[in-house]
Amino acid sequence: MSRTRPPAARTSARPSLPYRLRRALLACCAGLALVLGALAASPVPAQAAGSRPCDIYAAAGTPCVAAHSTVRALYSGYGGSLYQVTRASDGATRDIGVLTTGGYADAAAQDAFCAATSCAITKIYDQSPRHNDLTVEGAGTQGLADHGAPASALPVTVGGHRAYGVLVTPGTGYRHTDAAGVAVNGQAESMYMVASGTHVNGGCCFDYGNAEHTVDDTGNGHMDAVYIGDRCHDAPCTGSGPWVAADLENGLYQGSGNNPANLGNSSPFVTALLKNDGQTTFALKGGNSQSGALSTWWHGALPSGGYTPMQQEGSIVLGTGGDNSNRAVGSFFEGVMTSGFATDAADNAVQADIVAAGYTGDPAGNQGTTITGPGSKCVDVAGDDVGVDHAAVQLWDCQSYAVDQHWVHNPDNSLETLGRCLDIAGNGTADGTKVQLWDCNGVGGQVWVQQSDGSLLNPQSGRCLDSPSGATANGTRLQIWDCNGANAQKFHLN
CATH class of the missing domain: 2.60.120.200 (Jelly Rolls)
Structure with missing residues (x-):
């Protein structure tokens, strides 16, 4: 189908290989009828x-x-x-x-x-x-x-x-x-x-x-x-x-x-x-x-x-x-x-x-955990589950069905959703550097360590994940800033 597109489910302004078919050949034997009868009676x-x-x-x-x-x-x-x-x-x-x-x-x-x-x-x-x-x-x-x-x-x-x-x-x-x-x-x-x-x-x-x-x-x-x-x-x-x-x-x-x-x-x-x-x-x-x-x-x-x-x-x-x-x-x-x-x-x-x-699991891709920040908003990827490189990471109302609000905390302390990692733009270290999604590559700008005060520290920069001026509005773009213990830096992995 085509024509005019309806709004996405979240009502926001967010941005040849050869084929082989092998069939086993069944040898004839005196007991074949008995075998077939047994198979027919079994699941x-x-x-x-x-x-x-x-x-x-x-x-x-x-x-x-x-x-x-x-x-x-x-x-x-x-x-x-x-x-x-x-x-x-x-x-x-x-x-x-x-x-x-x-x-x-x-x-x-x-x-x-x-x-x-x-x-x-x-x-x-x-x-x-x-x-x-x-x-x-x-x-x-x-x-x-x-x-x-x-x-x-x-x-x-x-x-x-x-x-x-x-x-x-x-x-x-x-x-x-x-x-x-x-x-x-x-x-x-x-x-x-x-x-x-x-x-x-x-x-x-x-x-x-x-x-x-x-x-x-x-x-x-x-x-x-x-x-x-x-x-x-x-x-x-x-x-x-x-x-x-x-x-x-x-x-x-x-x-x-x-x-x-x-x-x-x-x-x-x-x-x-x-x-x-x-x-x-x-x-x-x-x-x-x-x-x-x-x-x-x-x-x-x-x-x-x-x-x-x-x-x-x-x-x-x-x-x-x-x-x-x-x-x-x-x-x-x-x-x-x-x-x-x-x-x-x-x-x-x-x-x-x-x-x-025997299909089992979460068919919506919602593995991992949500991360709540200022205003009890969730850490979210702009673009309604698009998840491409450079996609902005922001605050948004928590939505249980949102794939891009579920993050896997990997053994290397990276945080991953939609197949990409929470990343500091340009692997930067300066105050105010924005965070984004980027291919998981093990660089220092993708390491996040939960601190006892609820902040998420990036050790390479010595700075914390931060909401500018403590803003809580939907679409607030997240950044790194000097760790200061403020509510703007409280991010909880649920």
Whole structure:
């Protein structure tokens, strides 16, 4: 979707790798029937051959044409790379693969490569034979060029293994133009993503799916992407969301018009699913990715007004609208797109596999602690969870959902949020030097030691984190100043 962007959730003025599909050959033996009978009577194990989402869809006649995840393999036979990270300190890159074929991400490889600096996710590999890899999206008619997500900002546990999701904040987005095998001109397709129901806003548009050839709005029916967020396009909507909807361009549709029957999905992890026959009919489903089945929110007519038939253009987008409308927030863990309108039985089996994967953790990226300062305001990053280099660090009303108000106190006494560290501009030492976010690099200007009087001391400069003149207004830019015990220098790690 595109057009006018709504305010962000915080109402302020703040600023190809080869694919390998290995299928084990089962030797025939006299007891084969007994073995198969025993397997049929037992629960399907999480690592069972053929049980991954793309195995399931292929067996149902709707094979994956795109499969993206930073946390696990989406084919039981996939043993390649999941994503690529780029290191801030020297621009070097590293592909992050799976621990075992068909298994989970090798997060330790990322941790080692990105130690003492920060990394961004700059490519998400397509596990399907189509090689539709996602790279950071360029400028569009509704947004400047995007940046990659901080690689360490969204730690979760999947299948008992540490992994990292894709934390989408305003200005984050990925794209593959003219993807091979993806539906065009009214062809049928299906897609799902595992996202979060707790890290959302009303900005346009946290999408995964089919988008335009150009980064532009080319008209109704030229997109076909699954969305989750709390934007209500056709009122009335039930509750406050977030809702799973279809971004069909110039409309986030919960049905062919408004659909009060869509009750929303607010669980920490959400399976959001869209199917479209490209001619007359689409379906929307949502469910808790940690337990239970999918709910069908709509299975009926496509909207009128240019959507019958659809006119998809066959690119893939993640985190933004088709024209790079990039004011949304969201958390992405895995998603696939298929050729054809998938069966309900396949959807149900995919949901069962997602639940079996065992997602746990905070899918909003709110690891760490808040830091309260003067006026009981929180230490916050300007720009509503953007978190780029040079982003100002300031005071703001404390908000439990704000990722950029949660700081990790690292063993080297740095304070980190959104994959970057609290830093003194220019590694300065003079009174009044402003603080900012910068790539974690171990310099003296990123060391903060809590003192007994409640101040945060930077040993290199001998000065303390300070609010100028003790100001408490939202947006007050923080600095360093001679340590003096004043309330302007009381900052408490909660």
